[in-house]
Amino acid sequence: MNPITYELIKTDKQTGARLGRVHTPHGSFDTPTFMPVGTLATVKTMSPEDLQSMQANIILSNTYHLWLRPGEDIIREAGGLHKFMNWDGAILTDSGGFQVFSLSDMREIKEEGVHFRNHLNGEKLFLSPEKAMDIQNALGSDIMMAFDECPPYPAEYNYMKASVERTSRWAERCLQAHNRPYDQGLFGIVQGGEYEALRKQSAEDLVSLDFPGYAIGGLSVGEPKHIMNQVLEFTTPLLPSHKPRYLMGVGSPDALIDGAIRGIDMFDCVLPTRIARNGTCMTSNGRLVVRNAKYARDFNPIDENCSCHVCKNYSRAYIRHLIKCNETFGFRLTTYHNLHFLLKLMEQVRTAIKEDRLGDFKESFFEQYGLNKA
Numbered sequence: 001m002n003p004i005t006y007e008l009i010k011t012d013k014q015t016g017a018r019l020g021r022v023h024t025p026h027g028s029f030d031t032p033t034f035m036p037v038g039t040l041a042t043v044k045t046m047s048p049e050d051l052q053s054m055q056a057n058i059i060l061s062n063t064y065h066l067w068l069r070p071g072e073d074i075i076r077e078a079g080g081l082h083k084f085m086n087w088d089g090a091i092l093t094d095s096g097g098f099q100v101f102s103l104s105d106m107r108e109i110k111e112e113g114v115h116f117r118n119h120l121n122g123e124k125l126f127l128s129p130e131k132a133m134d135i136q137n138a139l140g141s142d143i144m145m146a147f148d149e150c151p152p153y154p155a156e157y158n159y160m161k162a163s164v165e166r167t168s169r170w171a172e173r174c175l176q177a178h179n180r181p182y183d184q185g186l187f188g189i190v191q192g193g194e195y196e197a198l199r200k201q202s203a204e205d206l207v208s209l210d211f212p213g214y215a216i217g218g219l220s221v222g223e224p225k226h227i228m229n230q231v232l233e234f235t236t237p238l239l240p241s242h243k244p245r246y247l248m249g250v251g252s253p254d255a256l257i258d259g260a261i262r263g264i265d266m267f268d269c270v271l272p273t274r275i276a277r278n279g280t281c282m283t284s285n286g287r288l289v290v291r292n293a294k295y296a297r298d299f300n301p302i303d304e305n306c307s308c309h310v311c312k313n314y315s316r317a318y319i320r321h322l323i324k325c326n327e328t329f330g331f332r333l334t335t336y337h338n339l340h341f342l343l344k345l346m347e348q349v350r351t352a353i354k355e356d357r358l359g360d361f362k363e364s365f366f367e368q369y370g371l372n373k374a
């Protein structure tokens, strides 16, 4: 039994977008979809009930962070991450590769794994493909990510080539070490930077290992938007059409639409939750910085086109007041709205695919959101 299966329902006649459905041991979800990020076993300020009410059905958590705090043994003893955080939807865990490279200094990449310092206390640590799999097995996530290197942008061709080849060897080691193939899915992560030949090499290496799904890594690392779109255009066709494709770290409305158009099924990003905590909201008319003084007496909802309970019951003036006073409830309200906004956007994208009009939807959304039509 393959724990993670994908059903391709239809493709959009106007673009390369696809409507699908992913099945996991903790439920199924329609794609394209957005996955809220819950790095430390919580989507910051959201309860599982909040997430259910906005119809989130898969969230992310993180191997590196949970390994450091509270440690995978405690989560294993709790019966796994679902029990520990009281979430019965699907969970995808990132493998820690990206966090090691983005959070800690004194990194030393060797064939066996990465030596680095704990970003919290400076102690020396070592993470390998095998260790990353052990931790994710203890967490019991439904979808695990292979341990990879996410090189910086830009990176020299020769460096990137060596890195891709090592990431492919690490992916094979992850498959060997993955001891719960019957109730956890392991996704390979395609690397290769902006280089078409290396993306091809990475995709071919990983497709030959027959993972149940594939992530496109090494993007959303500071490259210009058109580079990301180009990489997607020549990478997604290299991946099997009957398996899910996950673009890591992408979460702005325009990038979600552009990614879906290029055949991506799953997205995650801390953007909606992070900007919410500094009082910035996503709305159908673009970003709204609700902490600005101009909203002090504005008793309208964050977004008059939004049906979420925050927009039905609370005003910009009230939310601004809470944020200015650093009241946690204020962050709950902006976070709930932002996540609902992206989940609703993906529902609109799925409907547009159903009706073969995603290209038209992009035009009208970009127009109203105030985006150029790049």
Ligand SMILES: N#Cc1ccc(CCNc2nc3cc4nc(N)[nH]c(=O)c4cc3[nH]2)cc1
Pocket (backbone or CB within 6 Å): 094, 095, 096, 097, 098, 099, 145, 148, 149, 150, 189, 216, 217, 218, 219, 220, 221, 248, 249, 250, 269, 270, 271, 272, 274, 275
């Ligand atoms: N606010 C905010 C905000 C903060 C960070 C980001 C960039 C996130 N980008 C990103 N996450 C990633 C995770 C990844 N994980 C792994 N294992 N491999 C990747 O190549 C990878 C690439 C990523 N690129 C975007 C918005």
Ligand SMILES: [Zn+2]
Pocket (backbone or CB within 6 Å): 302, 303, 306, 307, 308, 309, 310, 311, 312, 337, 340
């Ligand atoms: Zn709302």
